[in-house]
Amino acid sequence: MTHIHLIGIGTGNPDHVTGQAQAALHKADLILIPHKGAGKSDLADLRSQIVAQIRPDAPTAFFDMPERDPALPYLQAVDAWHDDIAQRWMAAIAAHSAPEHVALLVWGDPSLYDSTLRIAARLDPKPQLTVIPGITSLQALTAAHAMPLNTVNAPVTITTGRRLRDHGWPEGAETLVVMLDGGCAFQTLDPQAYHIWWGAYLGMENQILKSGRLRDVTDEIIKMRAKARADHGWIMDTYLLRRLDSSGVAPF
Numbered sequence: 001m002t003h004i005h006l007i008g009i010g011t012g013n014p015d016h017v018t019g020q021a022q023a024a025l026h027k028a029d030l031i032l033i034p035h036k037g038a039g040k041s042d043l044a045d046l047r048s049q050i051v052a053q054i055r056p057d058a059p060t061a062f063f064d065m066p067e068r069d070p071a072l073p074y075l076q077a078v079d080a081w082h083d084d085i086a087q088r089w090m091a092a093i094a095a096h097s098a099p100e101h102v103a104l105l106v107w108g109d110p111s112l113y114d115s116t117l118r119i120a121a122r123l124d125p126k127p128q129l130t131v132i133p134g135i136t137s138l139q140a141l142t143a144a145h146a147m148p149l150n151t152v153n154a155p156v157t158i159t160t161g162r163r164l165r166d167h168g169w170p171e172g173a174e175t176l177v178v179m180l181d182g183g184c185a186f187q188t189l190d191p192q193a194y195h196i197w198w199g200a201y202l203g204m205e206n207q208i209l210k211s212g213r214l215r216d217v218t219d220e221i222i223k224m225r226a227k228a229r230a231d232h233g234w235i236m237d238t239y240l241l242r243r244l245d246s247s248g249v250a251p252f
Contacts (some may be wrong), residue, residue: 001125001127001128001172001242002093002098002099002100002101002102002127002128003100003101003121003127003128003129003130004102004103004104004120004127004128004129004130005024005027005028005101005102005103005104005130005132006106006116006117006120006130006131006132007024007103007104007105007106007112007132007134008021008023008106008107008109008110008131008132008133008135008136009021009050009105009107009134010105010107010108010134010135010136010140010203011107011108011135011136011137011140011201011202011203011204011236012046012201012202012204012225013202013203014049014050014053014105015122016135016203017050017054017134018076018133018134019107019131020132021134022054024055024130024132025054025055025058025103026054026055027103028055028058028099028101028102028103029059029096029099029100029101029102030059030060030061030093030096030099030102030103031055031058031059031060031061031102031103031105032053032060032061032063032089032092032093032102032103032104033047033048033051033060033062033063033105034035034062034063034064034065035063035064035065036065036234037060047088047105048060048088049246050105051105059096059099061092061093061096062090062092063089063091063092063233064235065080065085065088065090065126065154066081066084066085066088066094068080068081069173070083070093071089071099074228078115082115082118082119083122084117084121086119086120086122086123086211089104089123090123090124096104097117102127105133106134107236108134108135108136108137109133109135110131110134111131111133112136112138112209113156113158113179113180117129117131117225121237123246124226135200135203136181137199137202137236137238138158138177138238138240140199140202140203141197141199141202141238141240142179142197142240142241143191143202143208144199144202144203145197145199145209145210145211145231145240146236147173147194147197147240149175149177149240150175151174151175151225151242151252153173154172154174154175154251155173156176156177157170157173157175157177157179158175158176158177158179159176159178159179160178160179160180160181161178161179161180161181161182161183161184161185162180162181162185164176164178164181164186164188165185165188166185168188168189168192169189169243170244173249174242175240175241175242176240176241176242178237178238178239178240178241178242179238181237181238183192183224183237184218184221184222184225186214186218186221186239186241187222189214189216190214191213191214191240192213192214192215192244193212193243194213194241194242194243194244195212195213195241195242195244196210196211196212196213196214196217196218196239196240196241197209197211197239197240197241197248198210198217198221198237198238198239199210199237199239200225200228200235200236200237201228201232201234201235201236201237201243202238206228206232208228210224213244213250214220214241220243225237
């Protein structure tokens with residue numbers, strides 16, 4: 001039985017790779033590294049650099065990530081996309097003499113808005129699975145802004161840009177973390193009522209940050225994001241929002 005190790009590697013900083021993750025990389029007979037298409041080659045390069053630092057002799061296999069079909073309804077498209085990725089994993093593994101331990105490096109942590117675990121569940125035959133946690137973009141964001149994730153004795157809501165755009169501010173939410181937002185959905189909110197802490201390429205050398213009341217920083221964030229995407233060919237960003245209190249201050 002193949003043993004697959006899903007290794008959270010943080011947000012692109014080699015220092016985010018834990019001792020547990022390093023041990024798993026040393027144990028691997030094969031390390032899978034995805035190519036994510038034009039403009040994202042540096043994501044594969046970062047994975048390769050992390051592997052080279054920790055295990056220079058590691059046998060690696062690159063595979064091309066498929067594109068999600070935009071013509072299908074969203075959930076159907078994601079389902080078919082995950083099936084395709086699972087098939088590519090199996091093909092890459094089969095081409096390397098049935099390795100006993102296979103490692104796959106996952107941005108952030110495999111548990112948070114990442115589908116690697118769902119893809120692994122589609123493999124046939126079922127592998128033995130080990131998950132090694134990593135630093136999330138959410139942790140990197142709050143660290144970069146030197147702020148707590150939650151206010152005192154209060155909950156945190158995590159959602160996506162799609163849901164914020166389609167459904168608005170979740171009822172009862174005080175702190176809202178938004179991930180997977182390619183369209184700056186914070187523009188749909190009342191700019192007078194919220195404070196935003198935004199970051200892109202968190203933990204990387206090219207990290208960029210911005211925070212302030214939405215009314216003051218929305219246009220600048222949109223411009224910064226567009227320029228960064230044009231410069232690098234891709235962008236990974238996330239942000240945290242809080243309602244302003246009656247005196248116009250964001251709770252801390």
